[in-house]
Amino acid sequence: MDFLPLGLKLTGQTVVIVGGGDTALRKAGLLHRSGAVIRLIAPQWRTDLCALVEQGGGDCRQRVYQEGDLDQARLVVACTDDDALNQRIAGQCHARGLPVNVVGRPELSSFVFPALVDRNPLFVAITSSGASPVLVRRLRDQLEAWLPARWGRLATFLGRLRESVAARLPGRRQREAFWEAQLDGPLMEQVLSGHESEAEHALERALAGIDGNPAAARGEVYLVGAGPGDPDLLTFRGHHLLTKADVVLYDRLVAPEIVALARADAEKVYVGKARDQHALPQGEINDLLVHYASQGKRVCRLKGGDPFIFGRGGEELENVVAAGIDFQVVPGVTAAAGCAAYAGIPLTHRDHAQSVRFVTGHRRDGSVDLDWPNLMAEQETLVFYMGLVGLKEICAQLMAHGRAPDTPIALVSRGTTDAQEVITGQLDSLPAALEGRTVHAPTLIIVGSVVSLHPRYRWFGEAGRSTPDA
Known part of the structure; x- marks a missing residue:
């Protein structure tokens, strides 16, 4: 690889940006979020760029670049319209051993800015080493859409509990196995759906099992609306739960492409119903949800359209609620x-x-x-x-x-x-x-x-x- 992805702590560190246009503003925004103190050098700049720099405690020097501007800098970004100037800045930085990014010129740069998917404190960085910025943006957009917004909350939740779990599980491998099990269980889904108190209770039950008081295996039911037919109309949350399920119950209105998104090892059960031609009576479908979940399995009930709009979703949940089984309902695009x-x-x-x-x-x-x-x-x-x-x-x-x-x-x-x-x-x-x-x-x-x-x-x-x- 041409560039090694690293996480760099810049809080309170001076970063020099040479240039005052749109590119400088984008880089300044990213550096500002990291806590860097920006030193901006340009004969002229956007007003909002200077305001952003000063907001973070930096300084704006409205003049041409001088080599002395590099003093005490931690990083340098060259993004002027003058290619000769950008090359000169890069050469001076290399001579000082100072990391520099010349925007659009990876061959002159010692580091590049990755595209970021921000779920603070969780980040996903994507880079093509400068080969194809457009491709990187396309991939970032896809990951932005796929990665639930609450994953940052999940990371914060897990980080808050790391010490207490480490005190109970001193071995690294034991801790890793424990956390893997939690991320495959109800804890993760409870946090992502905003039920953190229930997640803490789930964690306590899991720790109690390790301490010699195992709790009974608990399954879950996901009632997921698959939309009216086009596979692209499946919601991201519906896709997320579908790929977690151990068992998938689906009807004839669910596109085969959606069923194919389930895990390869998931058990797939067809419960489709055409008019007056039922593969399974409704009562048996209701019972199946409880049957599988009672075995500790995660059951995804895929329904065409939206489960609660002429989808009999309420009926299917009756037995689940009566059995005390955890469940989630994910709305779908109704017909x-x-x-x-x-x-x-x-x-x-x-x-x-x-x-x-x-x-x-x-x-x-x-x-x-x-x-x-x-x-x-x-x-x-x-x-x-x-x-x-x-x-x-x-x-x-x-x-x-x-x-x-x-x-x-x-x-x-x-x-x-x-x-x-x-x-x-x-x-x-x-x-x-x-x-x-x-x-x-x-x-x-x-x-x-x-x-x-x-x-x-x-x-x-x-x-x-x-x-x-x-």
């Missing part, structure tokens, strides 16, 4: 939001709808017996889940109770996937237009003036195709 966005249909719009209502189009007994009089507001968008079989009845009842026959309606089939199809029409014509036509589930029905905005608001990367005016 109404995901499918409408991918179809280019805003659910609310100042000129069309001031509210939106989610309605089940399929009762437990298979009927479509709804509170129709309360679904008549013209300025409200209606979204029917599981309404394909009852589409004709839904349209008829809406018109019978006052909705205009020419009210726009859209049916979104296999929304957010590559096979998405959007079929638009009116209440009085759409059911007849679909007779004899194969429409694939899952489907979502959107009723209201906002449907008229399709396909104008359809984004250029929309999956699938549209069939207007069915």
Whole structure:
């Protein structure tokens, strides 16, 4: 490697920056956060740059660079527009044995600034040794999105308890094994979800087990919304818990690409349900969550869409709560939001709808017996889940109770996937237009003036195709 990544303590140390532009401001911001005292040299500079330097107790010298500016410096950063000057600064620093970074010129530099993912006190540094800054930024952005914001809190929590654990476990290997076990257990998830007191109790139980009073193995249940179909709509927290699970229970609405994100050694159990075709009855699914968690396993129940919006998530948690098993619920992008966005249909719009209502189009007994009089507001968008079989009845009842026959309606089939199809029409014509036509589930029905905005608001990367005016 061309540069060895190191952590350097700069608190109270003088760092020289030669240059007063945008690059100097970026480097000064990073050095300021590290506690360095900055000495800024430039004939002119950004006002906010000088203010930042002075805020950290540094000084601003508004003149051309002189070699004496390097005196008592710990590091030097050269970021002027004058390449000859940057080379001269680098040569003088090398002669003094003083670390120098010439921005954009790694061959002249003795150190480089890595891109940082900051979860203070936890940091991830990324560098290409100056070969490809754009690639480094891209990787940093991906890690920023993947690494939960609360990992800094987790690092602080663990650091606060290091001494007490070390007193109980004097052997280094024993301590490492203990902490590895904790990071694979409930302690980590409790801190990341903001429940630090529960995490401390979990730690005490673990220490009690080491002291000869082992606590019973405790499993967990993660109820995770997998989104409406597109694997990219899985949340980062959902992905995090999925990759921790020992057992994954998933249904037919979960994309195979999402299931594939689980650990290779995780047990994967299909519990999918199509209309009137259940792989497992709902009661058995509820029991399975308790069954696996009672064995001390981490169980991820992957559900299409959002678990608490027509996902029967509340039902599945009943047995878990009754058994006293720890659980987490991770919301997902519900079908109404995901499918409408991918179809280019805003659910609310100042000129069309001031509210939106989610309605089940399929009762437990298979009927479509709804509170129709309360679904008549013209300025409200209606979204029917599981309404394909009852589409004709839904349209008829809406018109019978006052909705205009020419009210726009859209049916979104296999929304957010590559096979998405959007079929638009009116209440009085759409059911007849679909007779004899194969429409694939899952489907979502959107009723209201906002449907008229399709396909104008359809984004250029929309999956699938549209069939207007069915």
